[in-house]
Amino acid sequence: NMGDAAILRGEMRILKHTCGQNTRFVIFDSQPDASKKYYPDLTFRKMLYLRLPHAFARVPVIGNLVSYLGMFRLCTGALALRFNAHAIAEWILPKAVYNDLCEYHSADLVVSTGGTILVENYDLTPRWLDFAVTLILNKPLVLFTQSLGPFRKPLNKFLAKLIFNRAEVIFLRDDKSRSHLVDIGITSRNLYVCA
Numbered sequence: 298n299m300g301d302a303a304i305l306r307g308e309m310r311i312l313k314h315t316c317g318q319n320t321r322f323v324i325f326d327s328q329p330d331a332s333k334k335y336y337p338d339l340t341f342r343k344m345l346y347l348r349l350p351h352a353f354a355r356v357p358v359i360g361n362l363v364s365y366l367g368m369f370r371l372c373t374g375a376l377a378l379r380f381n382a383h384a385i386a387e388w389i390l391p392k393a394v395y396n397d398l399c400e401y402h403s404a405d406l407v408v409s410t411g412g413t414i415l416v417e418n419y420d421l422t423p424r425w426l427d428f429a430v431t432l433i434l435n436k437p438l439v440l441f442t443q444s445l446g447p448f449r450k451p452l453n454k455f456l457a458k459l460i461f462n463r464a465e466v467i468f469l470r471d472d473k474s475r476s477h478l479v480d481i482g483i484t485s486r487n488l489y490v491c492a
Contacts, residue, residue: 309322316405325344343393344423346422370390378402442492443469465487467488
């Protein structure tokens with residue numbers, strides 16, 4: 298939407314100012330074809346989670362099993378890439394997923410867009426998976442200005458603590474978001490409340 302696009306353009310401007318005008322961006326999006334239609338000058342890819350098999354998503358037990366196996370395979374492929382075992386990653390992953398993982402592997406920095414995307418009103422699984430892959434690949438993770446939390450579900454608390462304590466920096470929109478992180482044990486000194 299236009300608000301998200303404005304946030305993205307602002308982030309890109311800041312990153313170009315900081316990292317250089319030749320900085321290249323690859324944007325992982327939930328609807329890359331629609332985004333490309335409206336923003337043809339940008340490079341979009343489908344979010345990693347959406348590349349996983351979801352054919353059995355509504356089938357009890359089997360749907361979850363297939364989803365978890367897909368995430369495990371993706372993380373295993375990321376681990377193989379981290380240690381430059383490209384042949385193994387290419388062997389266990391579909392071509393499109395392997396290509397997308399290679400984008401992550403070649404990145405100097407992985408930045409999560411700003412906004413209100415890390416609240417439990419949404420399914421956070423796609424975000425957690427992106428963050429996990431980033432850290433498995435040993436890439437610096439930055440979260441642009443977020444309004445996030447509170448995290449009440451035990452799994453979300455666990456993953457937030459695991460991931461956010463390893464993030465390079467987390468920018469927050471407000472003190473309330475900061476306190477949501479501190480309340481669940483985020484000890485990172487790199488939490489900044491800013492515009």
